[in-house]
Amino acid sequence: MNTIPTDAVxxxxxxxxxxxxxxxxxxxxxxTEPGTAAGKAAETAAGSAAGTEQAGYLDxxxxxxxxxxxxxxxxxxxxxxxxxxxxxxxxDAFYKACRxxxxxxxxxxxxxxIGCSGRTxxxxxxxxxxxxxxxxxxxxxxxxxxxxxxxxxxxAGDGDALGIGxxxxxxxxxxxxxxxxxxxxxxxYGLTKGQSSSTTPYExxxxxxxxxxxxxxxxxxxxxxxxxxxxxxxxxxGDPEGMKQLIKAGTLHRGFSFIQILTPCVTFDxxxxxxxxxxxxxxxLNLHAPAPDNMENAMRAAENEPYGTxxxxxxxxxxxxxxxxxxxxxx
Amino acid sequence: xxxxxxxxNIVFEICGSAGEGTISAGEILSRFMSAQGFExxxxxxxxxxxxxxxxxxxxxxxxxxxxxxxxxxxDVLIALNDNHAISQLSALKKGGIxxxxxxxxxxxxxxxxxxxxxxxATISYGVPLTMLAQKAAGNARGRNMVALGAVTALFxxxxxxxxxxxxxxxGKKKQIVIDSNVNSFxxxxxxxxxxxxxxxxxxxxxxxxxxxxxxxxxxxxxxNGNQLVAKAALDADLKFYAGYPITPATKIMEILxxxxxxxxxxxxxxxxxxSAIGAVIGAGYGGxxxxxxxxxxxxxLMTEFTGLSVMAEVPAVIIDSQRGGPSTGIPTKxxxxxxxxxxFGGTGDCPRVVLAPTDTTSCYDATVLAxxxxxxxxxxxxxxxxxxxxxxxxxxxxxxxxxxxxxxxNIAPDAADLDGxxxxxxxxxxxxxxxxxxxxxxxxxxxxxxxDAYGRPNYTDKGHxxxxxxxxxxxxxxxxxxPAPVISGMDAGGADSGMGSGMGxxxxxxxxxxxxxxxxxxxxxxxxxxxxxxxxxxxAVMTAAGEGVSAAAFSSMMLSPFPEKQLAAFAxxxxxxxxxxxxxxxxxxxxxxxxxxxxxxxxxxxxxxxMAAEDIVEKIREMI
Numbered sequence: 001m002n003t004i005p006t007d008a009v010x011x012x013x014x015x016x017x018x019x020x021x022x023x024x025x026x027x028x029x030x031x032t033e034p035g036t037a038a039g040k041a042a043e044t045a046a047g048s049a050a051g052t053e054q055a056g057y058l059d060x061x062x063x064x065x066x067x068x069x070x071x072x073x074x075x076x077x078x079x080x081x082x083x084x085x086x087x088x089x090x091x092d093a094f095y096k097a098c099r100x101x102x103x104x105x106x107x108x109x110x111x112x113x114i115g116c117s118g119r120t121x122x123x124x125x126x127x128x129x130x131x132x133x134x135x136x137x138x139x140x141x142x143x144x145x146x147x148x149x150x151x152x153x154x155x156a157g158d159g160d161a162l163g164i165g166x167x168x169x170x171x172x173x174x175x176x177x178x179x180x181x182x183x184x185x186x187x188x189y190g191l192t193k194g195q196s197s198s199t200t201p202y203e204x205x206x207x208x209x210x211x212x213x214x215x216x217x218x219x220x221x222x223x224x225x226x227x228x229x230x231x232x233x234x235x236x237x238g239d240p241e242g243m244k245q246l247i248k249a250g251t252l253h254r255g256f257s258f259i260q261i262l263t264p265c266v267t268f269d270x271x272x273x274x275x276x277x278x279x280x281x282x283x284x285l286n287l288h289a290p291a292p293d294n295m296e297n298a299m300r301a302a303e304n305e306p307y308g309t310x311x312x313x314x315x316x317x318x319x320x321x322x323x324x325x326x327x328x329x330x331x
Numbered sequence: 332x333x334x335x336x337x338x339x340n341i342v343f344e345i346c347g348s349a350g351e352g353t354i355s356a357g358e359i360l361s362r363f364m365s366a367q368g369f370e371x372x373x374x375x376x377x378x379x380x381x382x383x384x385x386x387x388x389x390x391x392x393x394x395x396x397x398x399x400x401x402x403x404x405x406d407v408l409i410a411l412n413d414n415h416a417i418s419q420l421s422a423l424k425k426g427g428i429x430x431x432x433x434x435x436x437x438x439x440x441x442x443x444x445x446x447x448x449x450x451x452a453t454i455s456y457g458v459p460l461t462m463l464a465q466k467a468a469g470n471a472r473g474r475n476m477v478a479l480g481a482v483t484a485l486f487x488x489x490x491x492x493x494x495x496x497x498x499x500x501x502g503k504k505k506q507i508v509i510d511s512n513v514n515s516f517x518x519x520x521x522x523x524x525x526x527x528x529x530x531x532x533x534x535x536x537x538x539x540x541x542x543x544x545x546x547x548x549x550x551x552x553x554x555n556g557n558q559l560v561a562k563a564a565l566d567a568d569l570k571f572y573a574g575y576p577i578t579p580a581t582k583i584m585e586i587l588x589x590x591x592x593x594x595x596x597x598x599x600x601x602x603x604x605x606s607a608i609g610a611v612i613g614a615g616y617g618g619x620x621x622x623x624x625x626x627x628x629x630x631x632l633m634t635e636f637t638g639l640s641v642m643a644e645v646p647a648v649i650i651d652s653q654r655g656g657p658s659t660g661i662p663t664k665x666x667x668x669x670x671x672x673x674x675f676g677g678t679g680d681c682p683r684v685v686l687a688p689t690d691t692t693s694c695y696d697a698t699v700l701a702x703x704x705x706x707x708x709x710x711x712x713x714x715x716x717x718x719x720x721x722x723x724x725x726x727x728x729x730x731x732x733x734x735x736x737x738x739x740x741n742i743a744p745d746a747a748d749l750d751g752x753x754x755x756x757x758x759x760x761x762x763x764x765x766x767x768x769x770x771x772x773x774x775x776x777x778x779x780x781x782x783d784a785y786g787r788p789n790y791t792d793k794g795h796x797x798x799x800x801x802x803x804x805x806x807x808x809x810x811x812x813x814p815a816p817v818i819s820g821m822d823a824g825g826a827d828s829g830m831g832s833g834m835g836x837x838x839x840x841x842x843x844x845x846x847x848x849x850x851x852x853x854x855x856x857x858x859x860x861x862x863x864x865x866x867x868x869x870x871a872v873m874t875a876a877g878e879g880v881s882a883a884a885f886s887s888m889m890l891s892p893f894p895e896k897q898l899a900a901f902a903x904x905x906x907x908x909x910x911x912x913x914x915x916x917x918x919x920x921x922x923x924x925x926x927x928x929x930x931x932x933x934x935x936x937x938x939x940x941x942m943a944a945e946d947i948v949e950k951i952r953e954m955i
Binding site: 104105109121130137139142146149150167171325 | 570571573592597599601602603605606607608609610611612613614615616617618619621635636639643768769770771772773774775776777778779780787788
């Protein structure tokens with residue numbers, strides 16, 4: 001996994017522009033796997049459809065992307081997400097953040113749960129652990145406590161982290177475990193094809209609630225603040241630059257960093273969190289500079305600005321769990 | 332082993348209400364007897380509630396010979412509370428000794444006093460426990476110490492040595508506490524000397540305990556299974572323990588919370604058992620030795636992660652100290668009913684390692700072995716303890732520390748392996764060389780999905796078969812280096828030869844059930860057992876052999892993979908087979924029957940008490 005085969009980066013177009021967030025990924029059909037016959041066929045079809053007239057465009061774009069010098073953080077394995085998925089944008093930001101922090105590949109470990117976000121570590125050129133549904137936080141916690149030298153990321157979807165695994169978030173946050181937690185929040189269960197999740201809006205029609213979701217959605221940022229996370233931020237999948245800054249800040253933060261990413265599910269949510277809707281609603285938070293450790297401000301913003309992006313709260317002085325242990329045990 | 336001319340083998344029971352000092356009195360008695368050089372096995376029965384006047388029983392067997400089971404019936408019952416002691420009379424031997432409070436604070440109705448309810452053959456001694464405690468300390472709290480004073484006087488124990496044991500027990504407390512206890516003890520001693528006419532034959536006078544030889548002094552540990560597991564884990568380089576409080580495993584976490592940081596390790600109290608095993612697997616993935624401990628309800632929660640440990644090939648050790656089940660069950664009673672859950676719990680074809688220590692000393696060996704096997708074979712290892720093993724106290728020799736090879740077991744890839752590194756390489760042993768994070772060039776992706784040799788998701792039929800077969804091949808490799816089963820009993824010639832070790836040489840040698848090859852070629856009765864029942868089985872076949880029955884006992888610390896060949900060979904020598912265990916229908920018996928393909932006799936108890944050798948002997952007599 002050290003060397004990136006050429007086809008890993010040539011197999012998908014890189015699009016960007018006013019109507020498209022910068023995403024990089026393959027043009028495979030939903031549900032097809034790279035390496036399988038169907039996946040291969042899809043890749044080939046995408047390649048030939050592009051035609052020779054696009055070859056010049058692709059070569060040009062590829063040269064630009066390569067010049068940005070972050071692709072080495074991508075693994076040769078092709079993402080299994082649907083075309084247009086917001087997760088490509090998240091990964092783009094993630095790779096760039098790793099590059100700008102100059103993290104050594106072998107010292108990165110990405111821990112994920114189950115769901116569309118669960119596959120994320122496969123696509124990172126680093127150590128990775130795809131665990132159980134809802135359990136990325138406990139595993140990442142054990143790994144970080146075992147190996148403080150590693151940079152540990154935990155990744156989870158909204159169903160993963162707030163539904164089945166909802167019991168773990170409070171404790172990693174209040175303990176201030178020094179990991180960076182990225183919530184891929186598309187407000188739907190995507191991998192099981194469109195059921196309501198813990199962040200699905202009230203009354204939205206889904207495959208599990210055809211006449212409307214009867215449940216009130218959770219507010220992830222408010223939860224993270226209430227649980228005592230020492231770094232709480234929100235990004236938007238269509239804003240790779242903003243996400244990159246948040247991921248960098250979260251990684252550098254010594255303690256539990258919570259980053260919610262608002263992202264569409266282009267396949268199973270055609271009404272609520274679409275690219276179009278997000279693009280209209282998402283705005284920058286600009287509330288509490290220069291005092292990001294103002295909890296009252298943060299809570300108010302969490303309540304009033306459901307689409308505000310940026311850092312809601314950061315307490316830089318709070319010791320991480322391992323710092324606390326060292327202090328208490330005098331070691 | 333040198334034994335004195337006069338031998339001692341006595342079971343004491345102290346019975347009282349929670350808060351009356353029952354358990355403390357039992358502990359002091361055990362420590363005193365151990366300090367005197369006797370073998371001890373102690374076990375307390377207490378209610379699950381912290382307060383509420385529940386019944387407590389401190390049970391201590393004292394012997395000048397090796398002890399393998401706690402003894403079913405008491406020789407001496409010390410009643411601190413008549414109401415509870417009445418229900419304990421059924422556990423007193425016919426013709427046994429009852430010591431009771433002759434002047435309780437509230438006089439009993441005639442038929443509510445324990446002495447009135449005792450069997451006519453019982454030798455009863457009334458001692459005014461409450462009155463003497465009042466006299467000694469101004470309150471009744473020292474009744475337990477008065478009773479110990481009476482015991483010391485009655486059975487000719489060393490008064491001054493006993494006084495020292497009491498001082499040791501309360502050494503860290505205020506002087507007034509020490510004085511009250513010692514004075515109460517002495518009041519009981521003096522009063523008994525003066526006022527009781529001894530009518531029984533028990534006396535420690537002239538008994539030379541086997542352990543009083545000077546060189547053995549200071550070499551004994553008075554310890555229970557939980558403490559020994561914690562000690563073994565530290566000796567075996569444990570660096571991470573995650574846990575959630577649950578009886579009877581909590582003590583392991585409490586000990587390690589003190590000790591692990593001193594050894595450069597970390598203890599994590601998690602929000603639930605799911606998180607505990609998750610963190611252990613995370614730490615194991617990180618390349619350090621990690622463990623968690625729980626009981627049935629917590630083990631049930633961990634089940635999904637046990638599959639991940641096996642599938643993603645990440646080391647993990649879980650201790651399940653069994654208690655009455657299912658569900659919350661009976662938290663403070665012992666049972667062996669998690670056999671099926673540990674062996675077969677979870678989904679899919681999931682080969683794991685399961686170890687069950689057979690006595691206190693083997694708790695040490697099993698822990699060392701578990702951490703070694705988990706690391707080397709990159710898999711899940713479950714240690715099945717039970718409430719009895721966790722809490723019963725023995726005085727044992729200090730265990731030998733693990734050999735260096737037991738402490739560094741990961742098979743890492745060499746430089747050639749790292750060229751196009753296949754983390755899940757198909758091998759004959761089933762072990763694929765493993766990198767740990769931080770190793771340049773060794774990066775890989777671990778997943779609970781079925782995967783190819785590189786770790787990438789792969790759902791082909793051929794791939795799934797090859798990987799499943801690889802994971803199962805670890806079983807044969809484990810078995811090849813696992814400790815052999817223990818076969819014990821009387822020699823064909825009728826002699827019980829010296830102590831042996833049931834463990835493989837790699838794990839160190841602790842004194843356990845003597846392993847012998849000298850048992851007769853054909854046996855009337857073979858007793859096959861596991862876990863904490865094995866000691867009683869050994870003792871039972873020795874008793875039966877003394878009665879002329881040709882019998883031997885078979886037990887294996889390794890439950891999965893199981894030494895099936897040795898089992899079949901042993902069964903082939905036996906005319907009849909008996910399987911005693913502490914569950915309702917015989918979970919282990921079902922397992923054995925499938926291997927040996929013949930019917931077995933079962934002996935099952937779910938009384939919450941440990942297996943009694945006496946019950947097995949009785950069953951053997953029936954079967955002959």
